[in-house]
Amino acid sequence: MEKLLLEDFTKYKFLSNIKYSPKGDKIAFTLHRMDLEENKYLSNIYVYDLKGKDSMKLTSNDSENSFIFKDNDTLLFPTIRDEKDKKRKEKGEDFTPFYEISLKGGEANKIFEIPLNVLDIKIIDDQNYLLLALYDINKPNLKNLSKEEKEKVLEKYKEEKDYEVLDEIPFWSNGQGFTNKKRARLYIYNIKEDELTPITDHFTNVSCFNLNKDKSQVVLIANSFIDKMKLSNDLYIYHIKEKHLEKITHEEPFSYSYADFLEDEIIFVGSNMKSYGINENPHIYLMKGNRDINMLTPTDFDYSLYNSVGSDCRYGNSTSIKVDGKYLYFVTTEYDSSFINRINRNGDIEKLTIEKGSIDGFDVFDEKIIFIGLRGLKLQELYALNNYKEKQLTNFNEWVVENKKLSTPEKINFETENGINIEGWILKPVDFDENKKYPGILDIHGGPKTVYGEVFFHEMQYWANEGYVVFFCNPRGSDGRGNEFADIRGKYGTIDYDDIMKFTDIVLEKYPFIDEDRLGVTGGSYGGFMTNWIIGHTKRFKAAASQRSISNWISKFATTDIGYFFVEDQQASTPWKDVEKLWFHSPLKYADKVVTPTLFIHSEEDYRCWLAEGLQMFTSLKYHGVESKLVLFKGENHELSRSGKPKHRVRRLKEITQWFNKHLK
Structure with a gap:
């Protein structure tokens, strides 16, 4: 067995976008891999034949991220392949070419082009498509213009790129850049007439849409706003034949x-x-034809309906909720794992998976389930589910568990002073020697409403291979335990900090091979906030690495993409209601107490916990004579550690590890 190396994660395969064919005899999915030399991700569509029980690479252009089934043997997908199309995109023209390819093989053929940046598409019939596309009220309409006219308009629009005019909040969004007056708008596109019919207006942002069985109606969720985005949204039905949009909130x-x-x-x-x-x-609710509402889930049903189990070994998007037949299938996070469930119109709920781990996406056909999962210390693979039993179908990442030294998480449970049980884990160094003393790293998850589990986490396994003990827990504020457990509104840095410090005490007491004089702490997002908080409240850690962090709730309120509603909700205040409360919960207030050498990792385009949060903490530590360093990643956002460019992800982990090596070894 070989040591797990820092760069090994650049060889992992990531799966997403899994779909059954219309007859249920095949599965298509997207497989992603990293190209370190080109510093990008390569994505292609694969097909798994359930009868032949093998997978085949269908596309090889390295740029196919999404697709839909046009029929049982044909896929439809958006991509830019033609050199002329690439140049048009470079000039700023908005359009999306669609290609089709046979599952039996052969070349992909371009069949139509939509003059918008399409985000999602569904088939109504042979001529009509329902699509979600990005609409910018400030961008010129190029339809029906000649090539020369287009170039003139685009050149003029290019000059406007030097300016951003803001007149609403939020005005930017992490991973999307400036979003002022940009909306995800719903359309019907007729191929024969090359005609776009908008369903929603240009101030409405659509987040979900689905067709009924006979393709006569669309149900959609949308948020309409002009000056300030609302936290609430609305439910609508669009009657296709009548061209009528009906609000049914x-x-x-x-x-x-x-x-x-x-x-x-x-x-x-x-x-x-x-x-x-x-x-x-x-x-979960059911709305009848007369608009009467039944809540299907019982009042004590208390789970998030998504997968919040953390891992740094994913890429791409997948379905986590879907209607099939008489059931709604959905994912719940419960304690340290996520599971597939289903519910019928009578409110009968059945949990369909029983194995621990993570459900990273699934699809259903006639009650048959296929899913992408993280199981044990295995990375993502495809699994078939039959009568609660799981069968692994692929072996894209099997080499990791077969050839690499890995550390199995050992569970540690403890109770708070109030008798609340907290779950935690420890990873011993590989080739563990009980007679040695080891440095330790406390790793804190983001969210805070997410969870750590027992699935593969590359950075933790790498540190275990580098001779570190890694320990982590799910303090109050985490997901998987219900609303009351997750509710730390107005309490950040208090009960959650107490849980994490008690966990650290118990780990050091139970595992005397950890050198308490060589402890490090790290975390990102909420974990970055908590890292900043910890170094201002205790001197027990000899090094810290704060990633994409929060340091000042007052500045975060009016500068980040979610700040104006997240801060008010989570900190139970605004700068005008109680500025002292926001300052009390801000790690920056305690920066003059810090003695811990601290590394700050931030991305230039992180609009969620933006650069100013790290700069304030970094400057304050430098001002007070504390050893500190800030590493800024250009062209990256809040997702650096999960979907950043390959070289940047390598550099991030290298910087953190070298910082800990310097201070803990």
């Missing part, structure tokens, strides 16, 4: 997260946010 305010047709009725997911704010766990 059942309660205001309400936050809808998913809607679809269940047989002849509408099933939707959401919360009124009245008891636990924006992170409140949702319920």
